[in-house]
Amino acid sequence: MKFLFEILKQHSVSGDESKTSEFILQYINQRKNKWNSIPEIYSGEEFHDCVLLKFGKPRTAVFAHIDTIGFMSRYNNQLISIGGPEIIEGTKLEGRDSLGEISCAIVGDENNFSHDFPRGIDPGTRLSFAQNIRITEEFIQAAYLDNRLGIYTALQLCETITDGWVVFSTYEEHGGGSMPFLLKFIQSTAPIKQALIADITWITEGVEFHNGVVISIRDKFIPRKKFIDRVTKLVKESGIPFQLEVEEYGGSDGREVQFSPYAIDWCFIGAAEENVHTPDEKVSLADLDAMLRVYPYLMSRL
Secondary structure, eight states, X not given: OHHHHHHHTOOOBTTOOHHHHHHHHHHHHHHGGGSSSOOEEEOSGGGTTOEEEEESSOSEEEEEEOOBOEEEEOSTTBEEEESOOOOOTTXXXXXXXXXXXXXXXXXXXXXXXXXXXXSOOOTTOEEEXXXXXXXXXXXXXXXXXXXXXXXXXXXXXXXXXXXXXXXXXXXXXXXXXXXXXXXHHHHHHSOOSEEEEEOOEEOOSSOOTTSOEEEEEESSSOOOHHHHHXXXXXXXXXXXXXXXXXXXXXXXXXXXXXXXXXXXXXXXXXOEXXXXXXXXXXXXXXXXXXXXXXXXXXXXXX
């Protein structure tokens, strides 16, 4: 859990992912010689803070976005949402501008909100939820479990994977944008036909805590049934607990896989959380454990 706590403390609001990208690269370079297979690493300005790892001869790619929701300062103490954060008066925010560290709170509601910092904040400054990590025997609760748990899962997968892409994408929370050039690079370097999206979904009337990792049959977008059935069959055989999700709304990097010019099947697989897009996101540790176990199992068999 120590490493997960370190990931949760990284700031990475959409469009400003460079520090988290550097953190991930540092971890990879420290650990890669102990992995079952040493990957080829692609990163840097050419990839706009995304990180791609190519292991062996890939058939499947795992995508985990490294950005988070947050806020941007405007004028006269105004704030603008980045992604879809819940606007709750009194919520603590953190950031940094040209004059130093910032710690403030939201004032107002979703129709008209601002910050209470005692001076003006440089326009365009990104602010994140203040982090408060809580862990019990059954749950982890913190800001940005979406998608720090996806990053954690993808990095744990790197320990044992022999063939596949593991890709850390950007911009996902605010309209996407990195996936088209990532997919183009992947398909021209070592093409794939399958993609798994390591992300976090919602607790609903049909998706409950402690019932396992979620395999999404659909959100706003609908992946190909033939591939979903194949994934589901494999997970059933594994004995890893899982539950199926059917929703009308929501999206992920899977959307951009489906909209790409490439014939790539995709499936969203992740733990479900309560208190979505707040500082108090909550995930079952049992569901997280199932998420951590399902990715190595699937990547060796798909």
